[in-house]
Amino acid sequence: MTDEEIVEMYFSRNQTALNATAEKYGGFLRAVSFNILHSASDAEECVSDTYLACWSTVPPTRPRSLKAYAGTLCRNISFDRYKRLHAQKRGGGRTETLLSEIGDFLPVDGAADYDEDGAAECINAFLASLKKAERVVFVRRYWFSDDVKEIAARTGFSESKVKSMLFRLRKRLKENLVREGIGV
C-alpha cells in the first residue's frame, strides 16, 4: 500500500489507516523512539501515541512523506516522554550527549528565544549544501538519534571519521546560523 492510499484512508476516517501505518512503519517508528528512550516498553507506548497523533492531525495536514511525518511525531512524543522521565536525573545518557551536541549549534536552556521557522529553513538550506554522505551522517545523528557506532556501520566510515565529520558539520552549521542571526 502506498503512502498516498494510506493518507486517503486517514482523510476518509477509515481506521484501517492505523493498521496500514503500523504494518508499514511500525518497526521504523519503534527504532526512532527506542533511540531516544532506550526502553522497548516506553518506545512501544510512544509508537501507539504516534498512531493516535497521526489520526488526530491527518486531516487537516496532508504529509508529503508519511514516513517522515509519522517519524517526526514519534520523535517529538518520545522526547516529551524522555524529558518527563528524566526531569530529576540528568546527564550521562546517550540522549543527553545528543542534546549537548545539538546545544553546540542551537541555543541552549536559558538563551534568548529564536525563530523556529527561520532556524528550520537555515538547517534545510545547510543540508542542501552538503555532500550526500555528510548529509546522511548529520540526519542519522540528529534526526534518527543514531549512535556514532551505528552510523559508522551504516555508512562504512570509521567511528573517528564520523565523529570528526559531525564536529565539522556542527561548526559549519553554527556559523551559518550565526550569520542568519540565529546565534548561540
Place this chain on the structure above:
Amino acid sequence: MNDKKNFSVLGRIDPEYIEEAEAYSVPSKKKNEGDRVETKRRSARRSRNIKRAAGLAAAAVVFCGVCVAVQLSGAFSARKEAFGGESDNAYASEAAGTGDADSAPSGGRPSGDGTADIGGGPDTELGEGGGEGAGDDCSDSADSSESASSSESSGSAD
C-alpha cells in the same frame, strides 16, 4: 525549555533528507572491497618494509666486507713492505760483494766474532760453578745427605 525547541527544530528537516538517510546504506560488497583494499595496502607496506630491511642488511654486509678487505690489504701490504725491505737490503749487500757470514740474511743476529748466534738468548756459562751452587743450596735436604753419604761410601771404596 530550549532543549525541546531545538529538538523539534531538527524534527523539521526536509522529509526528502530523512528518506535519503533511511535508504542510505553502504553495500556490504563495498565494505568488503574496502577491507580488501586495506589488507592489500597493509601487505604491500609490509613487503616494502621487508625489502627495505633486506636492502639495509645487504648494504651493511657489503660495508663490512669492504672494511675487512681494506684492513686485510693494509696488513698484507705492511707485511710485504717489511719482508720486501729486508730482502732488498740483503740483495743490496750481495750486489756490493760483502756476502760474508757477518751479513746473515735474516732471522739471526750478527755477532762480533763472525759467528751467527741463532739462539738469541743471553750468554751463560754452564758446568763450572753450577754443581757447587746446587749442592750448597740443597745442603739441608735429604738428597744432599744421600749424596753426602754416597760420596763417603765412594770415598771409602776409594
